[in-house]
Amino acid sequence: MIKRSLGAAALLAAGLWATGCTADLPGGGEVTLDPDGVSVGNGDGSVSMDQDGNTSITGEGENTLNIATADGTVTEDCQGRFVNITANAGEVVLNGDCAAVTVLGSNMTVHIGTVETITVMGTDNTVYYSGGEPTTNNLGADNDVSQGGNAQS
Template sequence: MRISKLLPTTLIALALSTTVGCAVDVAGPDKSGQAQSSTPQTPDSGSGASSPAAVGSPSSGNQPTASPSAEATNPLKISGNYGTQTADCSGRDVVIGGNSNSIVFKGNCGKITLSGGYNTIAVEAADTLQVMGEGNETYVKTVSTIQMAGATYATVHWVGGAGADNDPTVSGTGDTNTVEKISRQDYDDEIAS
């Protein structure tokens, strides 16, 4: 019974992998015996045979790869280089290890850890934004805590915080980093571009 449910999904994943040169993460059955389906994020551009990628049309560069989880408690992991992607946080933590990506996170995120370099990310809402990489630029609409943990030449633009004074708690800004409040219009303009 399980094989018959997983076989079509596995065949589709194999066909897509062969067709567009990417790998698709397929989840097996959960404890109740029902098949789970990981829904890869659809990228705007990019693909790469050297790293797993979400389903989409191929172009140049290595696509950032979202590894969605069957459970909201597992972090959303982004890797790859020179790609564009939109992902739904759905309350999950996010770990970004890729470089030179352009990523938009929809919904409410838990803790976002940005350890890659030269990424541009936009976030609707996050509990914590921890920036550790070099040259990253982040736009965040609502955030409770911003941690510049070893980041260099990084910029964080924020619109509002979750605290009583509507400002996030900021720590470890460093000499080469910028953390600044921007207007909602500036955030919207950046997301639209």
């Protein structure tokens, strides 16, 4: 009987993983499981892990978006906010207008729609902006800030 129950639970879990599933959590959050990975979040932020095990964390305040990732890809809409990115060897895409973006890490690629100020700390980071003429502060080594990239203005 126990073997049948475990087998049924495994079959159900595999079916939910393959087709995708979202479950509401008490307090307004939700858990989403699909072939791309798993995420847990609420209106203030989220934690996610993709199918390769890359993890990212986003947290939102009234005018600030905080992103932390390692070897992952994060895409967010700026919505006029200040953005702080702490990461290593990841990629971040910030679509739309950002007030300011601060990058702290190494081996990052960051794509920004439009932004007033870009500050880069760390090494070997590449930061692109789609439009405008932002003020740039390069406080690290071997960082490149230039127009271009994949973000939408």
